[in-house]
Amino acid sequence: MIGATRRWFRRNRTNFAVGAGVLGAGYLAGQYVLGKLSEARQRMSDERIAKENLRRRFEQNQEDCTFTVLAILPTATENVLDALPVEQVLEELQKQKAERLARSVGPSEIASSAPPSVADTAEDDAKSSSFQSESYVHASQIAAGEGASSTDSTNGGTETSRERERKSKKSKAQLWNEMKISSITRAFTLLYTLSLLTLLTRIQLNLLGRRNYLASVVSLASPPPANQESHISLENHDDDNFEQAYGNDFETNRRYLSLSWWLLHKGCLNLMERVRAAVKDVFGSLNPREEITLERLSELTLEVRKKVEGVTEQERRTCKWLTYLLPAQDQEEYVLQESGMTSSSDSSSPTTTASLRRLIDETSDLIDSPAFTHVLTRLLDAAFSHLIDVKISQLSYKIPPISESTARVQEIVGTDVKAKVANSLAVFCRQAHSIGSSANNEYLVAIEQVRELEAFAAVVYSSNFEFESPGPGTLSRPTTAAGESNRTSLAVSGDMLGVGLSQPGSVRQSWAGADAGFESAWGKALANEDGKRG
Template sequence: MISATRRWFRRNRTNLAVGAGVLGAGYLAGQYLLGKLTEARQRMSEERIAKENLRRRFEQNQEDCTFTVLAILPAATENILNAIPVEQILEELQKHKAERLSRSVGPSEIASSAAPSVADDDSKSLKSFQSESYVHASQVGVADTGSASASTEGAEVPTEKKVKKSKAQLWNEMKISSISRAFTLLYTLSLLTILTRIQLNLLGRRNYLASVVALATPAAQESKIHLENHDDDNLEHAYGTDFETNRRYLSFSWWLLHRGCIDLMHKVQEAVKEVFGAVNPRDEMTLEQLSNLTLEVRKKVEGATEEERRTKKWLPYLLPSPSQEAYVLRESGMTDASSPPTPSLRRLVDETSDLIDSPSFTHVLTSLLDAAFSQLIEIKIAQLAYKIAPPPSSTPGSDVRVQDVTDIPDPSQAKTKVANALAIFCRQAHSIGSGINNEYLAAIESVSQLEAFAAVVYSSNFEFETPGAAMPLPSRPATSAGPDASQSERADALPEGGDTDVGFESAWDKAEEKARAAAEV
């Protein structure tokens, strides 16, 4: 038996050797493939975690933008309300009414006498302003039902020292001021929203890159010898993650809040005077006519043609000129405002300026203004002044009661007195500039192009963040479809020559194509 077994092994030793070799090679190949599969699975898991972390960072950044806008918007609102004091004009109109009543009837007959038709119209208009606008008690010194308070006001401020204006002049001022104030706040809110998105997403991009570089260079972080380095080759300063650089950069929004909004207000006032100057507050106007006049104002401010809108320069309203940067830093409370800006800060400001001057900025801003003006005219004015029921897709405000609106077969032909619409303009100005539960900000942030623009800002031009190109950068996040696009999409979005503007515009075009494709689906 043993000899037979030996003879069998001797006869088949070649086959057994080949079989053992095949089995060994198969085992090694299996182990190799298993290792590769495990490595690929681990790499995919790491990429998925990295994308999820990046997405969370991006979404948190957008929430921070919203809270930041709500926090600093009241500063611009206060400046605009002080520059256009509609409530003072209302007070003058009430004084006119009280004086007219005191001259026409006796004090005992004021409460019971019927006013003429013209006076009745004025009374209804003034009551509309009182009920529909935020007028402080200290600002309104004359009540509609008595003349005693009128004499008190006259005692405090002698009428001889003031230039007396006619009722028609006051109503014209009321008309221009109410509309200009609301429109200026809409422009300011839209500009502040997109400026904040640019600032916080640029800082978010740099902080993200700094964290990736820190993880990629653990040896440098473990060094026990720390040398102070304020030059631009310091990674912390180069990527803008130091607190002082970020604080100085964000302080540039002071310009829009205190100077840019006032310059914009003058531009809007000129357009409103030109368009609404011939409108009589006592006349009736349809919602369609009001919408057309509003569009004419926008054309004069933003540009009448697509080319004019594309080349419109918004930068002077958003950022100071280089000669005024030190002034802005001083006014915003920077203690070291006299020191020259660091190269890191200079790069941030310059890139912000390039983004504001890009055609994509004006395209997104136009979409934001469309949403803001639609919220004011087609929703708020339509509901509160024209009593038109809101469309099913819109959410009516809390101040709109169901019994106040009516279904009209042709809403565009609904009519109301211009004075009634002015009262709503006056009230909505405070809502537009509110830092709490701002429906206009919600309407603006619902525009899809805004998030696409923020994604492009957050994830493009990473090659320009390299401090002297001293080390290779990790794969950068998406530039076109948000923060989770593929590497090939990111590479296609960047130009070969490294032009910042061209790269951004290419990335923006890809984002627009993806947004249109998603909308069609």
């Protein structure tokens, strides 16, 4: 029996060997397939986590941009309001009206009346037969009622301060023209400043957010030292960990952000002169007592924008805004000193490091790109539409509110409703404070609803990772699971935001002109925004 069994196994030993081989191969193949499935599942999980992490950081970055704009906008507003003191001109007009009434009625009646507003002062001027002639009559009446001049005790030929003030006093026509130009210029300048500040802040914080994101990914991809592999360590990979920024570059980030001082103190005033010249050219011949339609006011507003931004699409694409947003290279040291980043004693040492210079150069290239002017035009469309189609329409022309999704400065439904220019000037004066307000800013809300703004921020945040390499050889580590996750997270970052990574090359080559890679990313970003809103 035992011998027979042994002979049977001997005769079928080949079949047993083949069967065992098949079973072993099947087992190994099964284990291989299970391993690949587990690896793919882990990779998908890592990609999902990376996408959520990048999305969370990006959305937080955009919220930080909003709060930053609201925090620093009052500085520019104060500078513009000081440069265009419309309230002082109005006060002088009211003073002249009070003097005129004082000669025609008793002082008790003057005291009992309330201070006149811009519209009230215009109504009083409307009663005269001629706006221009009345102003000169009023000026002569002041000169006749002031009395003879007195001489100084030490110098008999010197005029008194009262006489000098009387000679330098402007006529009512001059005051009205100054208030008209200044009130409109002030509101328009603040709209331009708000739009430019919003874009500049988005560029700055998204560039820094991109660097911090890549720093955290590289930190996770770095293999721990051999002597620490068996130890448990707690690490901070959040955005508030400044140690993970390349080379502890917190000081460079502070200096880079301080460059917005130029727009807040110098750029807005330079822009104001450009806007003032356009407003004076367009609105200069308009009489404050004249009644115009809202459509006519919109046409005049568009004429001002054409003179400031350009008439054709090509002119707007080539319009340069860099001089208003960033200082020239020879003035960067001055800006850093004025913003408190450096002191005069540090002037001997270089303050613009290679890292800071790279950030400034890339920011300059972004500002000079056609996409920047395209987004800026859309932001200005929304801001001017809110001012003219909403505020002026409701407060000056008493037109019921319409849906802001259909409101456009270029497309206003014709209406026969007319209002005096002086009434609109009063609204312009009040809205200037609302445009530059840091609380409940309706204009900033209208600007941030422009879809191109978020698309532009996504392109800035997810493009050009190649230029943020922390140093030679840092990213060329041996391939590990964390290293593979690093490359995966960088690859999916563009897809998550609806854009693609730009091709390698210099920073200026990447952003100069209508670069194909950037335009492709820009198109994907807009398509992604349309998909999310659909």
